[in-house]
Amino acid sequence: GAVVSQHPSRVICKSGTSVKIECRSLDFQATTMFWYRQFPKQSLMLMATSNEGSKATYEQGVEKDKFLINHASLTLSTLTVTSAHPEDSSFYICSASGQVNEKLFFGSGTQLSVL
């Protein structure tokens, strides 16, 4: 069964607004969560690595002030897309890793559409 829950599955927002996406590990403590972005017909692109209790590590080219990541607990990480624009429209996916989970499960993804 699913051990990583991602919410919402789909969101439509107006340009300039902020959107928050949640990623929860359901039955294990996730010391690390990864956030990916995926454009149509392309592979997953890593945006950032989120460690519980510390600042996220962003990949080159990803704006940390635009994509705010918070990992305040061992079961929850959030990605906030601030001042969203149409070019931020994409499929966002999280995954979680923990000391007792060797399989690395993924969330079901969030389709963001910015009008």
Next chain:
Amino acid sequence: DAKTTQPTSMDCAEGRAANLPCNHSTISGNEYVYWYRQIHSQGPQYIIHGLKNNETNEMASLIITEDRKSSTLILPHATLRDTAVYYCIVRVPYNTDKLIFGTGTRLQVFP
């Protein structure tokens, strides 16, 4: 950069075995081979993983060459619902290092 290379696409007839290859020539001694698949507009789904011995579960079989530089994922009786993009990844279990995806193989199962 991704540590694996896979063919861009493959076709398979329904009911036949689908054999998906993956090259990972720079794999380290403590890295496992993981396979995931992604059906359209969903998150990647875990399929199977292994270190050096062949593995089998209810979804698939994994064959890893003796030198561990390549592997093959086998779906023994492909169905239309197996149409997806299949990703081969190498990683150390429990490790929290970032995971980079390659391009994957788009498998199309046809009737």
